[in-house]
Amino acid sequence: MEGEAAGASPDFHFYPMDLYDSEDRLHLFPEEPTRTGREVHAEMAGEPGGTAPGKAQRDLEEDVDELVPLSALGGAGEWGTELADGSAPHMEVLDHRLHGVQRDWRLGAEAEAGDRVCAGRGAAGSSRDLREAYRYAHGRASEEYECYVIPEEEDEDEDEDEAALVFCATCRAPVRAVEVSDEHREHEVTPLSKALESAKDEIHKNMFKLEKQIIEMENFANHLEEVFITVEENFGRQEQNFESHYNEILETLAQKYEEKIQALGEKKRAKLEALYGQLVSCGENLDTCKELMETIEEMCHEEKVDFIKDAVAMADRLGRFLNKETDVEIATQPDFEDQTLDFSDVEQLMGSINTIAAPSAPEINPQAPNSATGSSVRVCWSLYSDETVESYQLSYRPVQDSLPGKDHAEFTMTVKETYCSVTNLVPNTQYEFWVKAQNRAGPSPASEHAVYMTAPSPPIIKSKEIRSCEEAALICWESGNLNPVDSYTVELTQAETPEASGVTESVVGIPSCESLVQLQPRQTYTIYVRALNVGGPSARSEPMTVHTTGSCFPLNQHTCHPWLTLSEDGFTVMRREGKTPAKEPLPGNTQFTRCVAVMGNLIPIRGRHYWEVEVDERADYTVGVAFEDVPKQEDLGANCLSWCMRHRFASSRHKYEFLHNKTTPDIRITVSPRKIGVLLDYENSKLSFFNVDISQHLYTFSCQLHGFVHPCFSLEKPGCLRIRNGIAMPKHVTFY
Template sequence: MYLVYYSVEISNLSENKQLSCFMHLQVPQTPTVIPQELNSATSTSIAVYWAVNDGDAIDCFQVYCMEELQASKDAGALVEEYRVTVKESHCILEDLEPDRCYSVWVMAVNGTGCSLPSEKAIFKTAPAIPTINAEDCTVCWDTATVRWHTSSASAESFTLEYCRQHSPEGEGLRSFAGIKRPELKVSLEPNVNYFFYLRTVNPFGTSEQSEAALISTKGTRFHLLSDTAHPALQISSKATVIHLPEKTKFTGFPSVLGELLPARGCHYWEIIVSACRSYRIGICYEAISQSSVLGLSDTSWCMRCCPTQTSSLYRFLHTGVMSDVCVTEHPARIGILLDYSGGRLLFFNAERGLVLFSIRHKFTDAAHPAFALEKAGVLTLRTGMELPEFVKHS
């Protein structure tokens, strides 16, 4: 223990009388860091509180912070020590890394000296900000399956927030909390643009809000279902490209389905077919057998491209041959409109905005977009666009 002596003049004694007295000032006792409270952190900051002895004279506190090395980091890596000086018995440590553990300890300081350091306490920051990629989401008329990515290993749940892009004043955000999986299906209004935001939650706090993702129900967006693909087909990582390599030997029918479209509203998508000369594209009901050949059953409808030496023959199939159309120009892009409300399935030369064929039928069930390659080549799926003008006027 240290002592210091001060000489003090007492002015309330007799006018010319002085008294020197000595006061003892002790070094403060060791503070006690209070364990981290739940929901007290952000992705880049932690709130730290500590207790002190009531009788201590304290000028300030020195707060130390050091990142705890993760198992994935090199054991010999240098770790930076972070120190701040504060007057109060609490502080917020900022500019930290998301989803990390930090050791924190405190020393009390007065004119005599510093206390011993407190015992170290472990604090954890909230998870990193997640990312919504609109291209990974599925949008079908009045619903959207919103999908996202997070790099946080400690994420326990997510909070999804959204609003209309041009919402009336005071409408505010709608939100879903406690989401356990990195996706959620949301009911929306048709033909409306929405902004979606996301936060990641762990026991110690919530991340900042993600950047806005624009998701529009003005167009249909879906992906290929890799688990429905014939073994001979190669599906891209983004689930938008189908490839049948040259000289591939296969049995059966090399087809793949897209995500299921609900039996309401209108759905439009396009296929880039310039890298494939022989293919089938169309729709089929959910109950169709995977071994079925597209267009030969009563639950599938398709367009089959059969190239000839001088032209392309398009055969439109449902329970067998329905109709043939011969064109001298081979379109590079085919558009398909599935119109439940109008009872139509239309095939377009999407480059020229021309109808190739129209099927009138009262479609009653949810349907999969369907694709098949009969010879080596590549089909590329394009989705998410608003209805082109030539489709609106068809």
């Protein structure tokens, strides 16, 4: 197929896919309006409503001439003759042939790939084999072809039936709306879509609980595995120790046996040698006596003279022999002497089985992720030698840089296993740990010191500084820890009450103590914040509820003029009666000095923001917006960085001005507003004011908003302004 494709027209591209698949697939031929065979004949015959017959015929012939050599439909002359004769086949026939060509292309590719991959199976392999060969030939993933589902067209009748269904919470089943008045009259019924969303939320909550339970079970299984490994290692070392000592005892006994056998042989040989020497001496004496007796008998037969001569010599010889002492006692006794065996060294070896050397130093492990809480940490260590250990001594103390100025006392605890959970610790604090192994012989040397860190304390959300709009919310919090943390996580729960469980969304890796979170409009969210470090995440902060209905912002106390007072909730600005302070505020970049005003902290989101201000008809006030760097020693509207609406009341007359850069249009307002609506539109760069009570548009500025602006409120005389934010935009506001 690759060769055929290469030999085709350069404008032709072969795509191994179904020509009549879903709209997401790439079509082989350009899309054209579907026409019947009759319309084709009409065009070729030049009937009304069709194009010129000659041009239509030539165009069709050119299309056929291009397709014929590419698709192997037959000779170009055959089709050209049919078209020229006016007997062109119907489009259904052409469509059928194109289907055949497309099918032949696909089957040819599959067969070719099947020959390469499944050689020997035959041409009639299963469709699954063809698909496998097709994937192999074209290098495509199986999911692209097996998991592709052609979307089914929805029937209008099915939509109407679904719309007619409601969910009965009592029966826990969908029912038709017409049946509610009869069988399910007293049952609790909700719309099917709402019941579906509720079921999805319940499933998400259960999945979250199940994931949490799975994590707990995995941690417990890891704990059991550590205990199992520790027990197995300890008993293995004990078994090796016993075997070694018993082998040593057997070697000692064998050595003693050899020594005793050798000593007995030496004593036997000494006794035999002594008896043999005594026996030889007795034989010699006996031979001498026999010789003397024979000599004396011979002398007795001699003559007297000779006898007397020999007798004198014999008498001397007999005297010497008789005077010689003869040992007639046995040199050694034949009895076996009892040998006392000394087994003191064997007994010492037997006792040394329970008297072993002190173990070597353990190796403490580095801290594992998520192994700590705010007040505890789990410490693990290892002992890689074959020595027997009865217990461990774990010591720890705070790192000196963590808690300056405090006594860094050391604490020691005795444990049996190679791990320990140390409690009563300070949150977000580093501790150094070291461990010793001990047995009857004594403790081992200390291991190297390892630094572990406890998890942080829960952050504290600043409820008065939270800002929101319909699209997002800016969450601010305090760390609550002495030492810095690594990052923060914001958890969102879309619910009506803070007690709702489950997490809808999490924003992780936040480096600072604030985060701008994108939200859905007109919803209520419960927000939590966690702090993270190497020890793990902290517990959740106290929940905070955020509404995305309108824009909500607090007033900035740092910009407030000293003559103004903010209420406890931060939404009322007051200037009291009485003599003003003689001391003027010092010039600064944040606090207003000349204009008695205060700024609000609007969320920095480009879009549409709306808030309202309740005013006193007789008060002198100014309401508007300004950039953060607006000169604080100038009045609002007196520069190009502020836009405002100012009211002056004198001699029972109201004067309204819409000021920007000291200019105002000539506008007269007949109905004095008691509630002013302010619409800030970043997209269209407009600032509009409204009389909320009568839904009247007052004025609109066309602003050059190159950055974010802040709401501004000013009181030139005693009075008060009540800011109402976090409210939805009225319908009449949306037109501007």
